[in-house]
Each structure stands twice: as structure tokens, then as C-alpha cells.
Amino acid sequence: MKFWRTFINSLRLPNRQAIFALNRISMDIAVLYLFILLLLASIPSLAEQLLTGEGTGMNWLLLLVYFFIFFYLPLNIVVFLLISLVAYIGTGIAKLLKRKIRFSILWKLVVYTTTIPFLLYTTLAFFFRINDVLTGLFILYTFLFMIKIITVFPKRKPRK
Numbered sequence: 001m002k003f004w005r006t007f008i009n010s011l012r013l014p015n016r017q018a019i020f021a022l023n024r025i026s027m028d029i030a031v032l033y034l035f036i037l038l039l040l041a042s043i044p045s046l047a048e049q050l051l052t053g054e055g056t057g058m059n060w061l062l063l064l065v066y067f068f069i070f071f072y073l074p075l076n077i078v079v080f081l082l083i084s085l086v087a088y089i090g091t092g093i094a095k096l097l098k099r100k101i102r103f104s105i106l107w108k109l110v111v112y113t114t115t116i117p118f119l120l121y122t123t124l125a126f127f128f129r130i131n132d133v134l135t136g137l138f139i140l141y142t143f144l145f146m147i148k149i150i151t152v153f154p155k156r157k158p159r160k
Contacts, residue, residue: 006033010115014148022112023105030108038079041118042072044125082139083110090146094153101153106146113145114138 006025010033012018046067050060058066087107094101117138124130 002029003033003036006112007115010112013109013113013115014145014152016152019109019149019152022109025108027104027108030111034079034083034111034114035076037115037118038072038076041122041125042067042075043122045071047126079114083107083114086110086139086143086146089143090150093147094150097150098156099150099153100156101150106150109149110142110146113142113149117141 002025006022006029009018009021013022046064049063049067049071084107087103087110090106090110091101091103094106121130121134121138124134
């Protein structure tokens, strides 16, 4: 039930109520949510590998293990690093805008902004070859939504 509410609020971003509802969700749920999103985004590639791998003579179980070691794991590492980079840039933007938001909160909210791009990627990858331009648009979408989320947070009070 918690994942369903998280998913629904992720779709409602950058709505103010959705932002603060997602902010109250713990980091472990956010990480598990990202793992699930990446697993869903991997389904088209897994299906392609299983369908084209039949001519190689490899057992389907071996293909599945191969997929998770050489595709899913590196995908997780790259996505986690990109989300961390975007959140780090976001903390700099938050400082320039004098907003009260820390890296951990921003990281968690950036994870939730990736919901729509990953679902769109999963759907489109079944029908088309995804190129770098579309991937760049997904990153731009995430970055722009992050900036919108930063502006929702209150400004810091000036120190005396």
C-alpha cells in the first residue's frame, strides 16, 4: 500500500502536497522504489535478450543470470550515480536560491521524479529503439522538475 501511494504521489509531482508527502517517506522505501522502477525499465531489454538468445544455445536461466550481472547491476550503478549528480547540482542551486533543502531530501525527491521517464522508456522500448536524444530529454525532464521542487521549499531565514 505504501508503494502504491508513493507511486501515485510520484505521478503528481511537482504538486506541493505530493512533494511533502514524498518527503515524509523513508529513504529505504525510496531506494527500493528505484530498484523496482529500474527492474521495470529493464523488462524490454530482458525480453529482447531472451527472445534473441534462443539461437545462441544458452540455457534461459543462464541468460537470465547473465542479464542481471551485466545489464541490471551496471544500470543500477549508473542511475544511482546520475541521480546523485543531479541532486548534488540541485543542492548548489538550492544554495543559490537560499532554500532549505538538503542533499538527502533532494536525492529522494529526484528518485521520485524519474517515475514518468522510466515508465515512458519502458513503454516506448517495446516498440522503438531508444536513442540518446530521448534519454537526454528524460534527464532534462528530471532536472527541470528538480528545480521546480526546490522552489517549493521555503527560503532560509537570514542569520543575524
